[in-house]
Amino acid sequence: MTAAPDPEVVRAIGEHPLFRGLDAAFVHAVAEQATERRFAVDERLATEGTPAEVFYLVTDGKVALEIGSADQPHLTVETVGAGEVLGWSWLVPPHRWRFDARAVKATRTLVLQGEVVRRTLAHHPTWGYLFLVRFMPVLADRLENTRVQLLDLHAR
Amino acid sequence: MLAEPPPEPADPADEGHPFAPIPYAVRAVAAETPDTVTLTVEPRGSRRIGPPQPGQFVMLYAFGIGESPIGVAGTGPDGLLVHTVRNVGRVTAALTRLTPGDTVGVRGPYGHGWPVAEARDRDIVVVAGGLGLPPLRPAIYRLLQQREAYGRLEIVYGARTPKDLVYYEEIQGWRRRRDLRLQVTVDAAGREWYGDVGVVTTRLPDARFEPSRTTAFVCGPEIMMRLTAQALVARGVAPEATWVSMERNMKCAIGLCGHCQYGPSFVCRDGPVLPYSSLAKLLPLREL
Structure with a gap:
């Protein structure tokens, strides 16, 4: 048996653009084990x-998505700010982060457990469908933005 | 009876000939990025071009090399002009090598600029990509001069990397103002950059304006302008109120030669600033 989610966290999740307007029972279900967490700059x-066990709803601040290696300096490819979602690796096997993520401003987030949300989506396909209709544009926008970045428009 | 002989063609070197450049002296050169400079020029004598309106362009002549259409980035007293030039070819390479005291030819101003006066009482969204900011700069200052005549003022500026941002000091000044909202983003950055990263359209959802009473001024690479205009229109801004500045191969600059023809328009004469409503079907076409 799990403890009831913090009502403040449930309220905050329900007010985030990703969940706003979705069934309150669904929001309550995905809020299980969800927490609020703040991150300092850097x-x-x-x-x-590493395993992508959680994803973040950013409520304030800014997070840089970075890619790098030992022989190359880290490159920020996108920033994610208030009202946006950080992380989709929790949804897609093998559930490992594809990027580094670093706070570039003092940042407040709601941390959702990927396993809890996956289980909820699997048990309630209608909620699952409605949620994915919300979540897919996040992926589609990131894909489109990456394509435009690849055009390197300003290099001409 | 013999026909009347045709009149002698006017000598382009004559004062008043539409192709005769007016000599201007380079007063100052400021490096913006490794390949981009801002030139401040002033008339060498009493002749000068008419006062440019925000968004208009001039033909800058590097003597002995050629002319290039360059947007007006600023004006000042006594006919002073400001142009930001990026080295992308033979003429612009010569222009970026100019030093104070050198002479450059100027003719213009040409075309239709930003409809700043027509946008009174409306929210204004200015979206600039890369070197799209210089042609927007006079419009921004015109708006700021008459700030109370307009609603919200949102500026979104995107560049390739932080080192490609132009007017860096000025941008810091705009950031401190309370009567406008500025978002700056770059396509990619290292860890020294704590600002936004992402293409310029990613910042539009954060821009605050009332779409039904908004006029947008957009300038940058063509694909960026298309995507930006689409995003603004999707948010409810009227296509007729979404203005973009087209760049084409302008030669004569007065609607004679046709080099800059774009669909039914000559960009030099009918533009460079045109409403998205007249371009929406043309912008996706290739090789137009």
């Missing part, structure tokens, strides 16, 4: 290659 939210 604090890391995710590390490439």
Whole structure:
């Protein structure tokens, strides 16, 4: 048996654009084990290659998505701010972070457990469908933005 | 009876000939980025071009090399002009090598600029990509001069990397103002950059304006302008109120030669600033 989610966290999740307007029972279900967490500037939210057990609803601040290697300086490819979602690796096997994520401003987040949300989506396909209709544009926008970045418009 | 001989063609070197450049002296050169400079020029004598309106362009002549259409980035007293030039070819390479005291030819101003006066009482969204900011700069200052005549003022500026941002000091000044809202983003950055990263359209959802009473001024690479205009229109801004500045191969600059023809328009004469409503079907076409 799990403890009831913090009502403040449930309320905050329900007010985030990703969940706003969705069934209150669904919001309550995904809020299980969800927490609020703050990150200081330069604090890391995710590390490439490590298990993506959570995802973040950013409520304030800014997070840089970075990619890098030992022989190359880290490159920020996108920033995510208030009202946005950080992380989709929790949804897609093998559930490992594809990027590093670092706070570039003092950042407040709601941390949702990927396993809890996956289980809820699987048990309630209608909620699952409605949620994915909300979540897919996040992925689609990131894909489109990456394509435009690849055009390197300003290089001409 | 013999026909009347045709009149002698006017000598382009004659004062008043539409192709005769007016000599201007370079007063100052400021490096913006490794390949971009801002030139401040002033008339060498009493002749000068008419006062440019925000968004108009001039033909800058590097003597002995050629002319290039360059947007007016600023004006000042006594006919002073400001142009920001990026080295992308033979003429612009010569222009970016100019030093104070050198002479450059100027003719213009040409075309239709931003409809700043027509946008009174409306919210204004200015979206600039890369070197799209210089042609917007006079419009921004015109808006700020008459700030109370307009609603919200949102500026979104995107560049390739932080080192490609132009007017860096000025931008810091705009950031401190309370009567406008500025978002600056770059396509990619290292860890020294704590600002936004992402293409310029990613910042539009954060821009605050009332779409039904908004006029947008957009300038940058063509694909960026298309995507930006689409995003603004999707948010409810009227296509007729979404203005973009087209760049084409302007030669004569007075609607004679046709080099800059774009669909039914000559960009030099009918533009460069045109409403998105007249371009929406043309912008996705290739090789137009």
